[in-house]
Amino acid sequence: MTFFKRYARNYGALIGLAILLVVVVLAFAAPLIFPVSPWQSVGDPLLAPSEDPAFPFGTDMLGRDIAAGLAYGARVSLLIGVISTSVAVVIGVSIGALAGFYGGKVDDLLMRFTEFFQTIPAFAMAVVLVAIFSPTIVSITLAIAVVSWPPVARLVRGEFLSLRSREFVQAAIVIGQSGPRIMFTQILPNAISPIIVTASLMVATAILTESSLSFLGLGDRNMMSWGFMIGAARTMLREAWWMSVFPGVAILLTVLAINLIGEGLNDAMNPHLRGRKG
Amino acid sequence: MNAHSTPLLRVENLSINLPPGFDREFAVENISYDLSAGEILCVVGESGSGKSMTANAIMGLLPDYLKPSGGRILFRGKDLLAMREPELEQERGRSMAMVFQEPLSALNPLMKVRDQIAEVMEVHGEKNAETRDRRVLDLLEYVGLPDPTHLRDAYPFRLSGGQRQRVMIAMALALEPALLIADEPTTALDVTTQAQILDLIRRIQRAKGMGVMFVTHDFGVVADIADRVIVMERGIVVEQGPAADVLNRPKHPYTRRLIAAVPHREDHGAKAAAEGEMLLEVKNLRKTYRSGGGFFSRPRVVNAVNNVSFTLRRGETLGVVGESGSGKSTLGRCLLKLADVDGGQVLFRGNDVVPLSARAFRPLRRHMQMVFQDPFASLNPRQTVGRILTDGPVANGVPYAQAESKARELLDLVGLEISAYDRYPQEFSGGQRQRVGIARALALDPELLVADESVSALDVSVQAQVLELLQNLQKKLNIAIIFITHDLRIAAQICDRIAVMYRGEIVETGPPEQVFDAPQHPYTQGLIAAIPGLEWNPRLAVV
Numbered sequence: 001m002t003f004f005k006r007y008a009r010n011y012g013a014l015i016g017l018a019i020l021l022v023v024v025v026l027a028f029a030a031p032l033i034f035p036v037s038p039w040q041s042v043g044d045p046l047l048a049p050s051e052d053p054a055f056p057f058g059t060d061m062l063g064r065d066i067a068a069g070l071a072y073g074a075r076v077s078l079l080i081g082v083i084s085t086s087v088a089v090v091i092g093v094s095i096g097a098l099a100g101f102y103g104g105k106v107d108d109l110l111m112r113f114t115e116f117f118q119t120i121p122a123f124a125m126a127v128v129l130v131a132i133f134s135p136t137i138v139s140i141t142l143a144i145a146v147v148s149w150p151p152v153a154r155l156v157r158g159e160f161l162s163l164r165s166r167e168f169v170q171a172a173i174v175i176g177q178s179g180p181r182i183m184f185t186q187i188l189p190n191a192i193s194p195i196i197v198t199a200s201l202m203v204a205t206a207i208l209t210e211s212s213l214s215f216l217g218l219g220d221r222n223m224m225s226w227g228f229m230i231g232a233a234r235t236m237l238r239e240a241w242w243m244s245v246f247p248g249v250a251i252l253l254t255v256l257a258i259n260l261i262g263e264g265l266n267d268a269m270n271p272h273l274r275g276r277k278g
Numbered sequence: 279m280n281a282h283s284t285p286l287l288r289v290e291n292l293s294i295n296l297p298p299g300f301d302r303e304f305a306v307e308n309i310s311y312d313l314s315a316g317e318i319l320c321v322v323g324e325s326g327s328g329k330s331m332t333a334n335a336i337m338g339l340l341p342d343y344l345k346p347s348g349g350r351i352l353f354r355g356k357d358l359l360a361m362r363e364p365e366l367e368q369e370r371g372r373s374m375a376m377v378f379q380e381p382l383s384a385l386n387p388l389m390k391v392r393d394q395i396a397e398v399m400e401v402h403g404e405k406n407a408e409t410r411d412r413r414v415l416d417l418l419e420y421v422g423l424p425d426p427t428h429l430r431d432a433y434p435f436r437l438s439g440g441q442r443q444r445v446m447i448a449m450a451l452a453l454e455p456a457l458l459i460a461d462e463p464t465t466a467l468d469v470t471t472q473a474q475i476l477d478l479i480r481r482i483q484r485a486k487g488m489g490v491m492f493v494t495h496d497f498g499v500v501a502d503i504a505d506r507v508i509v510m511e512r513g514i515v516v517e518q519g520p521a522a523d524v525l526n527r528p529k530h531p532y533t534r535r536l537i538a539a540v541p542h543r544e545d546h547g548a549k550a551a552a553e554g555e556m557l558l559e560v561k562n563l564r565k566t567y568r569s570g571g572g573f574f575s576r577p578r579v580v581n582a583v584n585n586v587s588f589t590l591r592r593g594e595t596l597g598v599v600g601e602s603g604s605g606k607s608t609l610g611r612c613l614l615k616l617a618d619v620d621g622g623q624v625l626f627r628g629n630d631v632v633p634l635s636a637r638a639f640r641p642l643r644r645h646m647q648m649v650f651q652d653p654f655a656s657l658n659p660r661q662t663v664g665r666i667l668t669d670g671p672v673a674n675g676v677p678y679a680q681a682e683s684k685a686r687e688l689l690d691l692v693g694l695e696i697s698a699y700d701r702y703p704q705e706f707s708g709g710q711r712q713r714v715g716i717a718r719a720l721a722l723d724p725e726l727l728v729a730d731e732s733v734s735a736l737d738v739s740v741q742a743q744v745l746e747l748l749q750n751l752q753k754k755l756n757i758a759i760i761f762i763t764h765d766l767r768i769a770a771q772i773c774d775r776i777a778v779m780y781r782g783e784i785v786e787t788g789p790p791e792q793v794f795d796a797p798q799h800p801y802t803q804g805l806i807a808a809i810p811g812l813e814w815n816p817r818l819a820v821v
Contacts, residue, residue, distance in 0.1 A: 167655040167656035170648075171657075173616060174614055174646075175673060175718065176644055178673070190660055
């Protein structure tokens, strides 16, 4: 059975993929659909949804189009989610692989280092990092990456520890392959499925973290984001519910979609586990 | 035995369908046999022959997707297949019981031995706790467990494999069943333990007059224990009859082939002592494992390899024989520096490799190769066979094109299709995979080959082929082989010299004739006496 067929057996995962595709298309097409910047006042302030057919999601207190904000916010969310996760995965895999493969002192040292990061509340550290380096999209992305790699390192270390005692890895040592080569060509390909599944879920967490940072006013001032929209709307919660509800729904749907995809990937990559569930 | 009494169990034309997508339509097809009270019926076959399936069908333990599609299983005249689950539950455990292959996974790890045995009785209506307790003690004593008063309060993980299997047998006997089904009950055990368990089953069966159905793949075990034998091949009963007839005068070609493949020392041609140059000299090798130990507790120290010395010449095969925990695998791993050595010398072509760093030793690795035990775990599932075979030469500086043509030659040499080059290991059977493993080792033109239980996971007919392949390759390439195995029969068949290991030490070395006919050390004597089917000569059966 092909990979996609296995994936498609999980209907939730298909729905997740569909939602995510819509978000991605929206993010890419944002400048085409909304040529005017989302920070620009384009209509009367506080228009309720469908009050004016030009603004189906309404406008905020400065007359900015909520729909445009949603579309441009999708870009920020996806960008930060994907890039920070990639950086975190690279850090986590490197540290976890070294610790798991070499064991002993190297493992001790790297794991203590990892625990150092794990003992600090992730979100608090992200806030501190962004505050220190002034909120720009780069600093936000890096801050999220820095707080989210430890679980990856632990996961990869565990996989490497168990795989390195497997006979095919022993065989690779016996035929004279070097350490790095064994790590990359023998062990990593066999550890890739849990890494991908974890990474997919981390994208969702990163989007949430970015939203939280923006909500606290620690977002990039030049980029419209969903978290910022909710943060800006909190004073108008009673007068203009649509200002906070639509970005909130956008976050909910995107994160849900990514989680569904992660689960679908998990099922598709470990078919025997799925069979056990019945 | 009493072949004329009414059969305790009668299986009539039983067929079990396999779901579509399998290599054959039936798991078992149209099989019929009888089992009388007071006899031991052995069901023999290779993996995938359906031999366990019939046992599971009798106990009603078939998975949901397998349904018997025809036939009857009559137990004391009642059809088990027509019974409803509650009725079946009455019979299971009370009048028929089962002993499984892996006693550790068949016992609940969180329950004391006494509670597990007592539970069987409680489920079947023995309400008096005191009676149950007394019976547990009796049973534990009956199955020959030491110090039952204390042992009944132990958890399964505290027991050895043989003790666990005895507990399983005690559980099975708790309600004095009329039928005992044993599914490979000794396969996971050492030979000496196996001999004891076989003895126990035989003794109990005699004393209680039970009918025993014994599923096994090992003809040696059959020779030791069976009254009657059924031979199964791909779901079909190809031959059945009294043990003496099937073992000594097999009629069906499949039975003959199986029996011919049983390892036996007769095959060992009188080979002149190897006169090749000295290749490997091991002097006083030591390896200790330390585990546990903290501030307050002393670490547990195990001398896995203790003061081991031996020599090996080119073209010679040294068998290292021992039971689990004897240190034989650790020895092999130490030689290839897969495990650190704590002392002693390993002189390879006169140079000590022990003090070399991993980096300095790497260029030497190609001369010393290993064939692993598990044909499924020893090949990377994400690499094609071609990649697996070329990785070694490429890592040692051979250009890829040259490595590729060599790999294709090797596939031919080990008896695989050249087209295997582009396929993944999952597409091959266990025996074929082991051939790939051998080809991988040979790709580097080694001078020394360490084969660690390399045929243990294979069916007997495949085992015979792989052994023959190893012997032919040795003759052709003049390789020295260290053959690590728990099976003395195999060692006797292919080795020039045998070293017997016991608790980390080599207690006896010598040519097979000497080790077999005049064992010096008491441990060797025990080991030889425990070989299943010692009295039976499979070679005479198929001349």
